[in-house]
Amino acid sequence: MPDPVTTPALTPAQAAALRHVRHVALRDRPAALAAIARHLAGSGTAYQAEEIVAAVAAHGRLTLNFHPDRLLGDGRTVAEALDQDGVYRSQFETGISNGGLTAFPGGDRDRWEAALFGGAYQRPGVLPGERPKYGGLNLLDHPDGACPRFGSCHLRLRPEVLARATFTFGDTHTQPKDLGTLDVFEPVLAALLDATAGTGVCLGVAGMDTGMLLRTLLRRRQRESAAAGRALDDYIEAQIHGELSLARDVEALVVDPSFRGTDAGRILAGIARRHGFPLCWHGGFELPVDGVDAEFRGPAIPPLAARVHAEFGRPGELVHAALIGRAAASLVREPERWADRGPIDVTLQHLKQLWHVLVRFGTPAAD
Numbered sequence: 001m002p003d004p005v006t007t008p009a010l011t012p013a014q015a016a017a018l019r020h021v022r023h024v025a026l027r028d029r030p031a032a033l034a035a036i037a038r039h040l041a042g043s044g045t046a047y048q049a050e051e052i053v054a055a056v057a058a059h060g061r062l063t064l065n066f067h068p069d070r071l072l073g074d075g076r077t078v079a080e081a082l083d084q085d086g087v088y089r090s091q092f093e094t095g096i097s098n099g100g101l102t103a104f105p106g107g108d109r110d111r112w113e114a115a116l117f118g119g120a121y122q123r124p125g126v127l128p129g130e131r132p133k134y135g136g137l138n139l140l141d142h143p144d145g146a147c148p149r150f151g152s153c154h155l156r157l158r159p160e161v162l163a164r165a166t167f168t169f170g171d172t173h174t175q176p177k178d179l180g181t182l183d184v185f186e187p188v189l190a191a192l193l194d195a196t197a198g199t200g201v202c203l204g205v206a207g208m209d210t211g212m213l214l215r216t217l218l219r220r221r222q223r224e225s226a227a228a229g230r231a232l233d234d235y236i237e238a239q240i241h242g243e244l245s246l247a248r249d250v251e252a253l254v255v256d257p258s259f260r261g262t263d264a265g266r267i268l269a270g271i272a273r274r275h276g277f278p279l280c281w282h283g284g285f286e287l288p289v290d291g292v293d294a295e296f297r298g299p300a301i302p303p304l305a306a307r308v309h310a311e312f313g314r315p316g317e318l319v320h321a322a323l324i325g326r327a328a329a330s331l332v333r334e335p336e337r338w339a340d341r342g343p344i345d346v347t348l349q350h351l352k353q354l355w356h357v358l359v360r361f362g363t364p365a366a367d
Helices: 011-040 049-059 078-085 108-116 159-164 186-199 210-218 263-275 302-314 321-333 335-341 346-363
Strands: 061-066 133-138 155-156 165-169 179-181 236-240 249-255 279-281
Touching: 011 049, 011 165, 011 179, 011 210, 011 279, 049 186, 049 210, 061 159, 061 236, 078 263, 108 236, 133 155, 155 159, 159 165, 179 186, 186 210, 210 321, 249 263, 263 279, 302 321, 302 346, 321 335, 321 346
Parallel strands: 249 279
Antiparallel strands: 061 133, 061 155, 133 236, 155 249, 165 179, 165 236
16 A cells, blocks of 8 residues: 555545445456456466456556647646646646547536546536546556557656556546456456457557466566557556646656757756656657658648648658647647638647557657
8 A cells, every 4th residue: 555645635526536436346346357267268378367456556557648848728838837836737727638628517528527436526616626637557568658649758657646546448538337446457457358359459569469468467577668559549548536746646757759959858857857756768759741641540631741840840850749749839829820721629630640640650769
């Protein structure tokens, strides 16, 4: 159990949300154990369910992916806000997201949370700052984090934070039914094994069967040694309840190499120095502008990439996270520049999709 001195007190709404998910997971645990047993019987291993769940607690890390150069409503970048506030905030507070913008009373995210957490956050008097923060459970040590879909950089949290997280197999926008907590993780594990057996894709890795997954998870590994996971849709989502303090809760800050030498990169390095955790660099994702796929996210993306590269690129640059960020900042600061493309929301969505193409097809940075 985490040291109570280092664990923030949960509000009544946050505690109720955790209790609700744990109750649902306990209800579903018997069926989940039966499903896990079936998978283990055919895995070619001798592992037991309890040692797999123990390995999740021992090796799993929560990661929160973010783009450091995106602008908040108050004009600050995400990196500047992290630096000045010292905490990680939810979409209900920031008003921005690398997914859908529906975090307001009556919005889609509000309705998803009402169903997932038994209405805990819809009680009278619950403040926006009490809402959960969303990340992923990085079981295979992917250096790009559990959910690179949502950002080029990520915070890796200390293992103590696992105790106040809830988990779903799949993103909450799909309204998943397989829920868990750290001590009742079996329903999520069963759903993961079901998906691995059915699709042959596990947490972003194609061709990983059940036996390979279990062997990878149960051996101790050197952090940051694995290949990029590139998980755009296939991940275990984590909902973290309670304040997320950089000083108390962060184990490492992992940054895309395109931010070397940039304002965002310098701010992130300063955050790591101030709070005493390491600044790490993953391999990054980059593509030549003529290598942007037209099928994966649609025909509007290659011409957008060409425009972004022509207007915001520097000599010798490929398309990478920081380049997309320059365009995203321009979209907020000078929307008239983009008026010929139609509604700003559409262009913003296309920039997100250009990032998805990089995650899916990009190669590591040359340096």
